[in-house]
Amino acid sequence: MTYTVRTELKPTGLNGISEEQIAQHWGLYEGYVAQSNALKADLDKMRSEGQGGTASYADRRRRYGFEFNGMVLHEYYFANLKSGVSECDDSCDFAKAVTEKWGSFEAWKEDFSNTGKSRSIGWAICAMDPITGDINNHFIQLHEEGNVPGFQPLLVMDVWEHAYMVDHKASGRPDYINSFWSNVNWDVVGCRYSCAAKGETCPRFGADECCAA
Helix, strand or coil, X not given: CCCCCCHHHCCCCCCCCCHHHHHHHHHHHHHHHHHHHHHHHHHHHHHHCCCCCCHHHHHHHHHHHHHHHHHHHHHHHHHXXXXXXXXXXXXXXXXXHHHHHHCCHHHHHHHHHHHHCCXXXXXXXXXXXXXXXXXXXXEEECCCECCCCCCEEEEEEECCHHHCHHHHCCCCHHHHHHHHHCCEXXXXXXXHHHHHXXXXXXXXCCHHHHHHC
């Protein structure tokens, strides 16, 4: 199959994250989609030509993991951003779940922020183990190093410099993280949690429509 740019996920009117910042970041996401499709085609072609054991094939295979995870994580990220959102109060199921496991919603939120401040390039991801119900914050280096197989992403935050340099410069990650919190679409996060709690996979795009159905 061919993957397409999910234009319906592109956020606008965010608080503290400018239109120019989103435009430049979105262009990188489009590149990940294009590269994922191109590398998939390259790998298919090389296998059909008997080159599956070559160094060139191995090099493209490694690159494929980087580009493909870059595409997928950006779709989770953009899908959980929205302008004019409401706070996640104590009544929402996600807040109840993290309060039970972390002691308080604020304790979980502080740890997620600190996860995002890790001195590396990558992502902060709150993920749920659908087998045990455990909820943890993970730092994913680059796009592909540290993803836990089978865990369901609930909240995804990009902390590569390209996510905030237009607005906050290279040293502005803490300010960007503060802005991120004011744009989290908690309805989508709640939908992801609800699906994971039931042992289901929530789509990384269209999550709000899925839960409303």
